Amino acid sequence: MSDFMRQSLDSAATSAPPWLQDYLRAGRARWESASLPTRKTEQWKYTGLQALQPSYAPAADGAIVLADAGVELPRFGGYRMVFVNGHYSPEHSDAQLPVGVSLVRFANADTSQAARIRSYLGTVVGQDQALFTALNDAALADGVFLDIAPGAVIEQPLHVVWLSGNQAEAFSINQRLLVLCGESSSASLIEHFTGARSEQQSFTNGVTELLLEAGATLCHYRLQLEEAEALHIGRVHARLGADATLNSFHLALGSVLKRVDVVVDHSGQGAHCELNGVYLPRGEEHVDYHTCIEHRVPHCTSSEVFRGIIGDAATAVFNGRIHIHRDAQKTKAELSNRNLLTSTRAEVNTKPELEIYADDVQCAHGATVAQLDEMSLHYLRTRGVARAEAQVMLSFGFINEVIDTVRCEALRDYLRVLLTRRFARDPALVGSVS
Amino acid sequence: MLEIENLHASVDGTDILKGLNLSVKAGEVHAIMGPNGSGKSTLGHVLAGRPGYTVTAGSVNFLGQDLLALETEERARLGLFLAFQYPVEIPGVSNMEFMKAAVDAQREQRGEKPVDAVTFMKSARETCKAVDLDPGFLKRGVNEGFSGGEKKRNELLQMMMLQPRLGILDETDSGLDIDALQVVARGVNSMRSPERAFVMVTHYQRLLDFIEPDFVHVLAGGRIVRSGDKSLALELEARGYAWLEDEVA
Numbered sequence: 001m002s003d004f005m006r007q008s009l010d011s012a013a014t015s016a017p018p019w020l021q022d023y024l025r026a027g028r029a030r031w032e033s034a035s036l037p038t039r040k041t042e043q044w045k046y047t048g049l050q051a052l053q054p055s056y057a058p059a060a061d062g063a064i065v066l067a068d069a070g071v072e073l074p075r076f077g078g079y080r081m082v083f084v085n086g087h088y089s090p091e092h093s094d095a096q097l098p099v100g101v102s103l104v105r106f107a108n109a110d111t112s113q114a115a116r117i118r119s120y121l122g123t124v125v126g127q128d129q130a131l132f133t134a135l136n137d138a139a140l141a142d143g144v145f146l147d148i149a150p151g152a153v154i155e156q157p158l159h160v161v162w163l164s165g166n167q168a169e170a171f172s173i174n175q176r177l178l179v180l181c182g183e184s185s186s187a188s189l190i191e192h193f194t195g196a197r198s199e200q201q202s203f204t205n206g207v208t209e210l211l212l213e214a215g216a217t218l219c220h221y222r223l224q225l226e227e228a229e230a231l232h233i234g235r236v237h238a239r240l241g242a243d244a245t246l247n248s249f250h251l252a253l254g255s256v257l258k259r260v261d262v263v264v265d266h267s268g269q270g271a272h273c274e275l276n277g278v279y280l281p282r283g284e285e286h287v288d289y290h291t292c293i294e295h296r297v298p299h300c301t302s303s304e305v306f307r308g309i310i311g312d313a314a315t316a317v318f319n320g321r322i323h324i325h326r327d328a329q330k331t332k333a334e335l336s337n338r339n340l341l342t343s344t345r346a347e348v349n350t351k352p353e354l355e356i357y358a359d360d361v362q363c364a365h366g367a368t369v370a371q372l373d374e375m376s377l378h379y380l381r382t383r384g385v386a387r388a389e390a391q392v393m394l395s396f397g398f399i400n401e402v403i404d405t406v407r408c409e410a411l412r413d414y415l416r417v418l419l420t421r422r423f424a425r426d427p428a429l430v431g432s433v434s
Numbered sequence: 435m436l437e438i439e440n441l442h443a444s445v446d447g448t449d450i451l452k453g454l455n456l457s458v459k460a461g462e463v464h465a466i467m468g469p470n471g472s473g474k475s476t477l478g479h480v481l482a483g484r485p486g487y488t489v490t491a492g493s494v495n496f497l498g499q500d501l502l503a504l505e506t507e508e509r510a511r512l513g514l515f516l517a518f519q520y521p522v523e524i525p526g527v528s529n530m531e532f533m534k535a536a537v538d539a540q541r542e543q544r545g546e547k548p549v550d551a552v553t554f555m556k557s558a559r560e561t562c563k564a565v566d567l568d569p570g571f572l573k574r575g576v577n578e579g580f581s582g583g584e585k586k587r588n589e590l591l592q593m594m595m596l597q598p599r600l601g602i603l604d605e606t607d608s609g610l611d612i613d614a615l616q617v618v619a620r621g622v623n624s625m626r627s628p629e630r631a632f633v634m635v636t637h638y639q640r641l642l643d644f645i646e647p648d649f650v651h652v653l654a655g656g657r658i659v660r661s662g663d664k665s666l667a668l669e670l671e672a673r674g675y676a677w678l679e680d681e682v683a
Binding site: 374375376378379380381382383384385386387389390393394396397398399400401404 | 482483484485505506507509510511515516518521522524525526527531532533535536539540543575576592596
């Protein structure tokens with residue numbers, strides 16, 4: 001057992017509520033009987049874990065003043081809940097929730113809420129698969145349960161912020177979000193990870209479970225805006241009931257190590273998922289998205305588009321699996337991954353992975369690694385736009401197409417401004433033609 | 435305004451232009467006609483500096499400058515505009531953002547500040563009306579999913595926003611129905627002025643019914659083999675190109 005594995009539980013908080021203790025024990029048992037993946041582990045072939053430190057301190061209660069830390073948290077018009085270093089921050093969170101929504105911290109749950117959490121927690125993500133989910137289960141101190149009532153239509157986005165503040169030593173956080181979308185409900189959720197200081201060393205192990213009951217619609221946005229020394233291993237696992245719709249968007253800026261697994265289970269007929277994402281590592285950063293779309297039942301559709309710009313000596317991994325089970329006839333599944341390399345030292349490993357056991361399905365996939373299109377660049381220049389500016393426009397345009405799929409207008413505008421600024425000042429994100 | 439002397443150019447090692455001479459003065463409208471493969475489109479691309487189009491001999495002077503020594507964007511800023519036969523689709527870059535960048539580049543050249551967004555928006559919307567294009571197209575990706583006619587009108591829109599000194603229209607009439615052709619002709623005619631010239635490359639006489647040229651040239655075998663006034667176009671319409679090619683050969 002590695003030092004990291006041995007010591008990772010020591011840094012976990014011990015303040016979990018009593019009703020969670022058996023859940024933690026089960027997680028601990030799984031964690032202790034496992035071993036860390038190596039490069040020989042297929043799922044971790046291109047992503048090493050060397051950046052994990054042998055030990056992390058528990059995250060201190062991060063009562064920081066946002067302005068002092070140079071953090072400006074956007075407003076998207078709806079309810080906002082802020083956690084600093086994994087600890088709930090009432091002064092930055094809104095008091096009033098919209099009608100039809102209950103947002104409870106595990107630590108605060110009353111008896112009936114606790115019972116509800118206990119009956120759903122871990123049911124989507126499962127017990128057997130992911131090592132880091134076992135760690136999350138074992139180390140869980142607090143979590144968030146978002147419970148959307150059946151039939152509720154929540155217009156404004158719910159914004160959950162996970163902010164890493166400053167701390168003298170490297171620290172770790174196990175973050176957990178459990179979402180239950182009741183029958184025929186409709187809502188938007190923004191999960192927003194960000195850091196106050198880029199040189200802060202930290203390790204976040206984030207697990208999100210999304211449970212969409214029949215006819216529910218959820219727009220889920222996961223922004224991973226932590227950078228540099230902030231390590232993040234995350235997992236989003238969604239289960240869609242009949243006729244449920246998940247519209248999901250992921251954005252990852254690079255850091256020393258960033259690995260996100262996204263699994264979408266279509267388990268009710270007529271379910272639909274749209275899964276899109278953008279990743280932008282540069283320097284020596286690393287981003288790895290592993291996605292898996294499970295089609296278990298007939299008449300479901302899925303559409304997936306991921307794009308990345310990889311600069312300097314950064315590396316990216318995209319592994320997109322589509323698994324169409326034997327009974328999942330009439331499935332329509334599409335997957336596209338395109339990558340723009342802006343440096344000869346940049347690297348991407350992209351692999352679409354199709355496993356199809358049903359015969360009456362439509363399935364399309366494609367993965368490309370490219371540079372900017374020469375004719376597009378020429379066209380812009382014939383209108384007087386300087387080469388350098390045209391390259392910025394085309395590079396930004398490459399990911400802007402995916403940003404366009406974000407349905408929440410306030411978020412889309414925020415992302416455009418954030419990324420436009422970034423593209424304007426960071427040549428590593430700007431491609432060229434060969 | 436534009437003096438082309440003995441221009442030779444090749445594409446992928448194949449010689450296309452073989453000693454082309456053309457002189458265009460401010461205020462003039464020239465039509466260049468000719469059979470397929472004669473080098474009509476190559477001329478426009480060479481003048482705009484398209485990669486892969488190599489000038490092997492000759493010179494081009496535009497407004498007193500050696501055009502061939504300039505980068506593509508410098509040519510544009512000097513006032514050269516090529517309306518593409520096949521405009522490029524660029525998803526992810528909005529038409530509006532693209533045109534504002536282009537207009538601001540021209541302004542920068544003149545030492546002016548970027549136009550403010552509201553003023554620009556207003557003028558873009560008005561120009562849309564003039565070319566019969568729904569302003570909704572401004573928000574879409576550049577030419578993304580536009581029909582053939584919409585792309586041509588978008589080229590015209592850009593030309594009207596940029597107000598170039600020389601407009602080169604490469605087969606702007608191809609693929610247009612008669613209504614769209616009239617919209618394009620109206621736009622070009624509204625821009626005719628003593629300070630501005632146009633070179634229209636076309637395969638058919640039809641366009642010249644709507645935009646009346648001062649000169650008509652026939653391009654064959656990479657050279658201009660015959661020049662005349664608009665009656666030459668009518669003769670070509672009646673007799674085709676074969677007799678000219680025979681004469682040249």
